[in-house]
Amino acid sequence: MRVECFISYSREDKNILEQMVSLLKNEGIDPWWDEKISPTANNFTQDFTQEIKDAITNSQCFLVIWTKTSVSSDWVRGETQYIRDIREDVDKGEDRVVPIAIDNPDIPPPHNVNQQVRITLGSGSSISEEDKKKILSAVKSKIRIIGKNEHIIHPHPLGEPWGCQDLAIEGPVPGTNLLSSFRPCGSSGIFLVMHLDTTDGWVHEDIPDALRRHEIHKSKPDSSYKKDNNTFLKIQNDVYFINDPIRPYSIQIGGIRSTRPHAKPGIIKGNITKRDLNLLPIGEHWLSLTLAEILTNEDSLRELLQRVDNYIKEGKTEFSRVREAIARNPFSPMEIQTAHCLFCDNLFKNKRQLYKKEEYGTTIISNDFPFGPYFHYITILDEPIHAWEDTEYRHLLGLNRVAHEYLSDKNNLSKAIGIEYGFNSTVRHLVLGTRTHSSAGASIPHIHKQIWGMAPHTANLAERLITVSEAYSNINIDYQGCYIDALRHADYVVWEDDLVVLYVPYGQCSLHELQIMVLRPCGTFIELTGEEVTSVSKAEFIIFRLYKELGITSFNSILITKLFNEKRAPTFRLVQAFVTREIDLAVSELSMLYVVDQHPNESKNEIKKIFKAIEDDVLSRW
Numbered sequence: 317m318r319v320e321c322f323i324s325y326s327r328e329d330k331n332i333l334e335q336m337v338s339l340l341k342n343e344g345i346d347p348w349w350d351e352k353i354s355p356t357a358n359n360f361t362q363d364f365t366q367e368i369k370d371a372i373t374n375s376q377c378f379l380v381i382w383t384k385t386s387v388s389s390d391w392v393r394g395e396t397q398y399i400r401d402i403r404e405d406v407d408k409g410e411d412r413v414v415p416i417a418i419d420n421p422d423i424p425p426p427h428n429v430n431q432q433v434r435i436t437l438g439s440g441s442s443i444s445e446e447d448k449k450k451i452l453s454a455v456k457s458k459i460r461i462i463g464k465n466e467h468i469i470h471p472h473p474l475g476e477p478w479g480c481q482d483l484a485i486e487g488p489v490p491g492t493n494l495l496s497s498f499r500p501c502g503s504s505g506i507f508l509v510m511h512l513d514t515t516d517g518w519v520h521e522d523i524p525d526a527l528r529r530h531e532i533h534k535s536k537p538d539s540s541y542k543k544d545n546n547t548f549l550k551i552q553n554d555v556y557f558i559n560d561p562i563r564p565y566s567i568q569i570g571g572i573r574s575t576r577p578h579a580k581p582g583i584i585k586g587n588i589t590k591r592d593l594n595l596l597p598i599g600e601h602w603l604s605l606t607l608a609e610i611l612t613n614e615d616s617l618r619e620l621l622q623r624v625d626n627y628i629k630e631g632k633t634e635f636s637r638v639r640e641a642i643a644r645n646p647f648s649p650m651e652i653q654t655a656h657c658l659f660c661d662n663l664f665k666n667k668r669q670l671y672k673k674e675e676y677g678t679t680i681i682s683n684d685f686p687f688g689p690y691f692h693y694i695t696i697l698d699e700p701i702h703a704w705e706d707t708e709y710r711h712l713l714g715l716n717r718v719a720h721e722y723l724s725d726k727n728n729l730s731k732a733i734g735i736e737y738g739f740n741s742t743v744r745h746l747v748l749g750t751r752t753h754s755s756a757g758a759s760i761p762h763i764h765k766q767i768w769g770m771a772p773h774t775a776n777l778a779e780r781l782i783t784v785s786e787a788y789s790n791i792n793i794d795y796q797g798c799y800i801d802a803l804r805h806a807d808y809v810v811w812e813d814d815l816v817v818l819y820v821p822y823g824q825c826s827l828h829e830l831q832i833m834v835l836r837p838c839g840t841f842i843e844l845t846g847e848e849v850t851s852v853s854k855a856e857f858i859i860f861r862l863y864k865e866l867g868i869t870s871f872n873s874i875l876i877t878k879l880f881n882e883k884r885a886p887t888f889r890l891v892q893a894f895v896t897r898e899i900d901l902a903v904s905e906l907s908m909l910y911v912v913d914q915h916p917n918e919s920k921n922e923i924k925k926i927f928k929a930i931e932d933d934v935l936s937r938w
Contacts (some may be wrong), residue, residue, distance in 0.1 A: 322375035323349040324395040326386035377458040383418045414454045460713030496560035521547040536748040562821030564780040590619045608641035659762035671722045676714035691730045691769040701763045732769030734879030779874045785885035794887045815851040820920040832892040839878035865926045871896045
């Protein structure tokens with residue numbers, strides 16, 4: 317049993333008790349008083365008193381209601397004395413008692429030595445709003461839980477560094493180490509693990525405290541520069557380390573990857589003209605293949621295709637790969653993409669078709685090379701949409717509905733014990749170590765989603781979240797519910813309705829990452845209701861429009877989901893993460909350390925500003 321706040325009172329003061337209980341519950345604090353004693357324990361029996369003692373032993377805070385009536389109550393005196401006796405060793409001298417002195421009662425010694433919260437009842441024995449604030453403040457100072465309105469989301473994001481300070485030594489639940497920077501209870505209640513001052517970085521002059529932190533570099537050459545009417549300043553770079561509240565990742569915010577916004581080494585813009593092609597040795601297969609990936613000029617791509625076709629006619633079969641790469645390039649003219657798109661080929665689709673829904677405009681096919689031993693399905697738009705920027709809300713809704721409808725038939729799950737539902741979009745290939753533009757999908761430009769069946773003993777990205785949620789559920793704390801409350805309070809929520817919430821996660825493993833969470837406990841994609849599928853589709857469409865405005869060319873998404881037979885963590889909620897490929901994710905995924913230039917607070921401000929500008933247009937498209 318875990319108790320957040322034990323209340324000692326006299327039954328003659330029941331009206332005051334009810335006000336206290338309501339006050340604490342409204343703030344997200346779970347109170348305990350004698351009405352919670354099990355019905356089988358009759359008044360004043362051994363079981364009755366033992367349940368009270370157990371509650372005191374397991375409580376984090378003790379609120380004692382002292383009135384002119386309760387000062388004469390043997391029960392109140394006895395409970396208060398037991399608190400002092402039993403908790404002395406546990407709390408090591410730290411006082412966890414909050415005495416509430418109502419209308420100047422004569423509190424008996426030794427209980428009158430504690431600092432009291434003195435209040436005066438109003439008409440009808442009501443507690444004033446001002447006194448309620450005093451009571452809550454006193455309770456929170458003892459209870460070591462951050463109330464639902466006071467979670468700390470970004471401690472001093474650009475303030476003075478306070479050196480290397482580890483705030484995550486003790487596990488948030490006694491006896492466990494859940495490796496999470498977010499704690500809905502515990503001594504810190506914050507997200508930060510470590511904060512230190514390190515190498516130089518660049519920030520916009522308008523961010524908080526930028527000018528002061530720039531002073532140390534102000535007299536040095538090249539300490540500032542302008543781009544597009546924006547001024548960037550050189551500063552000492554704060555670095556934060558956190559553990560992702562949702563996934564088993566370590567996140568470094570700031571530091572190594574901080575560079576000028578326009579200095580992105582290794583990225584070739586691809587705006588090579590037809591004239592430039594005449595100066596290049598296109599006959600070299602490796603060079604043609606690289607150009608097929610990176611070109612962004614339509615005329616150049618047409619010219620390259622013409623030359624490649626000539627090489628193929630000459631018997632140079634290796635250039636067939638170059639032709640395929642040109643067809644996958646999202647900057648290729650639509651006639652080139654469509655002509656070579658497998659998902660536009662009805663013969664290809666019909667051979668592999670599992671399910672088709674005309675009203676959704678979508679088809680499900682079985683992949684020739686299953687992901688894992690069970691299945692790998694692909695949901696495809698029937699329309700030839702080859703760029704995610706052209707994807708409309710109805711397209712996303714159709715993809716989600718057809719998958720949900722098909723998978724809801726248990727005969728279509730092929731004994732898999734779980735699914736992950738992912739969307740690949742414009743995934744950049746790495747060509748000769750250079751990041752380039754590529755297709756909407758891992759290798760096919762046609763917009764689609766992939767559904768993977770997870771086999772027994774498959775590594776599940778959600779395992780850490782399940783473990784954390786289960787541990788907190790055992791002590792009556794809704795981990796993900798508290799996380800969303802914290803994000804709401806810190807204004808990290810971009811959009812929500814009654815069913816899902818779209819937010820900037822505190823644990824961003826890439827710049828501008830966004831996540832969607834179902835608001836009710838829901839473990840898998842097929843547990844979603846039809847209305848929730850619709851809400852998820854709306855949130856996805858908002859993300860697409862935001863990424864389009866941000867100029868993001870590459871992202872993917874994946875569900876963080878339970879397996880079908882998973883019984884743990886009843887408060888677990890399905891999460892869909894949209895991760896931008898603005899860092900080398902392949903390297904990060906191997907090391908489990910993600911390095912992000914920007915604090916999520918800055919990312920949040922940028923995203924919310926854009927959403928405000930496009931909100932009316934986005935919502936009108938539903």
